[in-house]
Amino acid sequence: MILSSFTDQMGRTVLLPRPPQRIVSLVPSQTELLNDLGLNTSVVGITKFCIHPSTWRNHKVIVGGTKNFQLDVIEKLKPDLILGNKEENSKEKIESLCERYPVWMSDIFNLDDALVMIKAIATINEKSKEGEVIAQKIAKNFSELKKLAMKSVLYLIWREPWMTVGKNTFIDAMLESIGLRNIVKDQRYPAITLEEMKQLSPQYVFLSSEPYPFKDIHQRELKKTLPESKIILVDGEMFSWYGSRLIKAPDYFRTLKLD
Numbered sequence: 283m284i285l286s287s288f289t290d291q292m293g294r295t296v297l298l299p300r301p302p303q304r305i306v307s308l309v310p311s312q313t314e315l316l317n318d319l320g321l322n323t324s325v326v327g328i329t330k331f332c333i334h335p336s337t338w339r340n341h342k343v344i345v346g347g348t349k350n351f352q353l354d355v356i357e358k359l360k361p362d363l364i365l366g367n368k369e370e371n372s373k374e375k376i377e378s379l380c381e382r383y384p385v386w387m388s389d390i391f392n393l394d395d396a397l398v399m400i401k402a403i404a405t406i407n408e409k410s411k412e413g414e415v416i417a418q419k420i421a422k423n424f425s426e427l428k429k430l431a432m433k434s435v436l437y438l439i440w441r442e443p444w445m446t447v448g449k450n451t452f453i454d455a456m457l458e459s460i461g462l463r464n465i466v467k468d469q470r471y472p473a474i475t476l477e478e479m480k481q482l483s484p485q486y487v488f489l490s491s492e493p494y495p496f497k498d499i500h501q502r503e504l505k506k507t508l509p510e511s512k513i514i515l516v517d518g519e520m521f522s523w524y525g526s527r528l529i530k531a532p533d534y535f536r537t538l539k540l541d
Contacts, residue, residue: 288406291389291399292368298384301408302363306356307332308348309367312388315400315525316365318416319409327359334527353378365403388524392455393424396524416526423532429461430540436465436474436484436511437521440494443473456521460535462486476507486540487511490518514538 285297306327307313313332316325327343329351343359346352348370356364361383366376368389379385386406388399397417404413435457437447447453448468457464465484466472479487487508489496501513519527520534 288386288402290385290387290402291395292387294387296384296386296406298363298406300362302406304359304361304363305407306345306359306361306364308345308351308371309365309388310334310348311519311523311525311527312365312367312399312403313338313525314523314527315403315416316407318526319404319407319412321407321409324407327356327361349375351375357382363406390452390524391450392452393420393459393528396452396528397421400525416529420526420528423529424459427459427532427535429459432461432463433485433540434465434482435462435486435488436479436482437488437490438474438494438496439471439490439492439518441496441500444475444479445471446474448472452524453521456531460540462540479504480507484508484511487513488516488521489513490516490521492518492522512541 285299288296288298290296303324305316305321305325307316307325308329310329310332313328314334317335325342327345328338329346329348330344331348332338343355345355349372353375364379364383364385366385366387368387376385390396390399397420400417401413404410437453437457439445439447446466448466448470449464450469454464465482487504489500496515501515504513516538517534520531
């Protein structure tokens, strides 16, 4: 048997005897990508957070969450490829899957990483042309995005405790693509107090729609602490999903009407 060899974004070699016919996706943004590549019939399992396309939830097997996916459910699906992500999935459970199945892992920090992932997943599934079209659309749309003059922003993702987005994250790269300066210097996703927010005094505060569902009430709450900041509810998918949804992101960023 001749095996095709692919290298994932963690530097691991993934061997496949044939193009995948039974795919389990453990990453919502990559699930949407699979649909946009025309791989509807090849995908058999997704997570409960894979909300795009919405119709898939009616006829694909839900294997659990991105962290607590159920190994026994995946086993019954007999996948010949599993798609995961270093940050979004449980390391221990991914390692368990790797012992039994081909698992291709993404590791995304910026737009270039996302474009590499898109083309790689397309190639694995013999959809190279489709992947190239998606990647080119994304690159073109971002290249036409007019940047701001590096105004400061605080991007919040959780409450009780308040949590923000720091450096070395995909969201940080998206903020920079708009021309915003992430005011948080710490790495990854640090907790932050109201007093610390006040000391940072950001020009903008973005309240993400995910993972915490921020609403108008939280906007008003923060305004009491940060009266001089412009506080905006934003679509978290546009800042954190690194699949084909990136095609839509630049147009969405323009709707924020940032000064």
